[in-house]
Amino acid sequence: MTTQSEITAEIEAAEADAARRVAGGELPALQPRLDYPAYRSTGLRHPTHELMRADPEEIERVSPTFGHSDVNVLESDLTIQHAGEPIGERITVSGRVLDGEGRPVRGQLIEVWQANSAGRYVHKRDQHPAPLDPNFSGVGRAITGDDGGYRFTTIRPGPYPWLNHVNAWRPAHIHFSLFGTAFTQRLITQMYFPGDPLFALDPIYQSITDPAARARLLGHYTHDDSVPEFSLGYRWDIVLTGPRATWMEAEGSDV
Amino acid sequence: MSEELKFVQTPSQTIGPFFGFALPIERGEQLVPGHRAGAIRLHGTVTDGAGEPVIDAVVEAWQADETGAISTECGVLARDGYGFTGFGRTSTNLAGAYSFTTVKPGAVGRSAPYVLITIFARGLTRHLFTRAYFPEDVDAHAGDAVLSAAGGRAGTLVSVADGDGSYRFDIRLQGENETVYLDFDA
Numbered sequence: 001m002t003t004q005s006e007i008t009a010e011i012e013a014a015e016a017d018a019a020r021r022v023a024g025g026e027l028p029a030l031q032p033r034l035d036y037p038a039y040r041s042t043g044l045r046h047p048t049h050e051l052m053r054a055d056p057e058e059i060e061r062v063s064p065t066f067g068h069s070d071v072n073v074l075e076s077d078l079t080i081q082h083a084g085e086p087i088g089e090r091i092t093v094s095g096r097v098l099d100g101e102g103r104p105v106r107g108q109l110i111e112v113w114q115a116n117s118a119g120r121y122v123h124k125r126d127q128h129p130a131p132l133d134p135n136f137s138g139v140g141r142a143i144t145g146d147d148g149g150y151r152f153t154t155i156r157p158g159p160y161p162w163l164n165h166v167n168a169w170r171p172a173h174i175h176f177s178l179f180g181t182a183f184t185q186r187l188i189t190q191m192y193f194p195g196d197p198l199f200a201l202d203p204i205y206q207s208i209t210d211p212a213a214r215a216r217l218l219g220h221y222t223h224d225d226s227v228p229e230f231s232l233g234y235r236w237d238i239v240l241t242g243p244r245a246t247w248m249e250a251e252g253s254d255v
Numbered sequence: 256m257s258e259e260l261k262f263v264q265t266p267s268q269t270i271g272p273f274f275g276f277a278l279p280i281e282r283g284e285q286l287v288p289g290h291r292a293g294a295i296r297l298h299g300t301v302t303d304g305a306g307e308p309v310i311d312a313v314v315e316a317w318q319a320d321e322t323g324a325i326s327t328e329c330g331v332l333a334r335d336g337y338g339f340t341g342f343g344r345t346s347t348n349l350a351g352a353y354s355f356t357t358v359k360p361g362a363v364g365r366s367a368p369y370v371l372i373t374i375f376a377r378g379l380t381r382h383l384f385t386r387a388y389f390p391e392d393v394d395a396h397a398g399d400a401v402l403s404a405a406g407g408r409a410g411t412l413v414s415v416a417d418g419d420g421s422y423r424f425d426i427r428l429q430g431e432n433e434t435v436y437l438d439f440d441a
Contacts, residue, residue, distance in 0.1 A: 066332065186382065189267050
């Protein structure tokens with residue numbers, strides 16, 4: 001099986017290739033490569049044809065409509081879903097969801113999921129010997145506010161092993177699933193924590209070959225968001241694509 | 256007016272592998288209940304470059320109703336067993352198969368009727384968009400910009416009637432008959 005040093009060499013080669021392309025006049029890639037060999041699962045799953053440019057029709061320029069009938073306000077606190085307190089470092093993650101023009105994306109659904117503090121997911125295929133926490137499911141949802149803002153209270157997730165190569169560990173992260181005001185803004189991504197020693201080793205994070213683009217996935221520790229005697233605060237803003245759709249105020253919405 | 260500010264897009268990351276406890280929604284595969292008049296089945300298999308089933312994909316559907324109207328109703332996640340919200344989400348099973356219960360959409364704008372399909376999976380660093388068109392709309396297909404641009408690969412965007420009110424739309428991530436995936440430049 002592949003060693004970490006072989007994977008790391010592939011990661012470094014891909015980044016050098018990306019840097020050469022930028023030096024040659026190409027724009028830095030904002031998105032991860034669909035074909036990123038160091039992340040072995042991309043091998044048989046990346047399309048080999050270029051994506052086809054298309055003008056979005058009306059259905060693609062609008063999005064499903066969510067509201068508080070879908071999401072209970074309590075779902076944004078992942079620490080109160082069970083009878084007891086979950087184990088780990090309590091954190092809040094807050095920020096704003098913006099579109100490509102910097103406008104707030106209001107009244108839209110954010111879904112998050114994550115491992116517990118020991119790096120274990122509540123998932124039957126996650127069988128590595130870290131304990132499940134009976135007081136932590138690791139799932140939350142929220143609807144963005146008028147300023148595009150969101151806020152989750154949760155437990156800092158742990159790193160966990162995966163089977164890409166020998167001794168492969170994912171940096172700690174929280175998955176985010178987002179809807180914008182156009183379906184073309186749909187995004188699933190991961191927020192990471194600053195200073196993680198696993199970044200350089202992780203082919204999923206490194207599949208974004210541009211260092212500045214990668215850095216956009218880091219939440220920032222903000223001491224002002226920390227709550228005395230309670231939690232540490234992280235802030236992470238998310239930018240969706242700039243819709244070509246005409247901007248419309250939500251009408252009659254219950255956001 | 257204020258000067259235009261450009262905000263830089265947040266990169267995508269894979270959904271995989273452990274979303275199964277978080278994203279599926281109850282009856283998410285039902286854009287309408289199966290007993291509704293005019294209900295159809297839109298289903299297929301997601302396969303990789305070796306033709307093997309992709310057993311850990313999330314497939315989402317977003318579409319207009321029979322008349323071409325787009326739902327603006329709040330409450331897309333909750334399914335009351337009657338309404339049409341236009342949005343569906345399901346996961347592939349151990350055979351790589353997915354299935355939606357929905358209605359055939361009416362045409363929106365100048366394009367032929369279609370369902371917008373989104374695919375997420377382990378190994379997909381970004382989600383993929385495609386469209387599932389319907390085989391009987393031959394005349395409308397001739398004037399459809401996406402089908403025209405797809406040329407010889409347009410057939411991968413058209414579902415196959417495989418029974419009464421049932422349409423099969425297989426999604427091939429790679430390889431022979433690889434599905435056409437769309438970039439909306441939005």
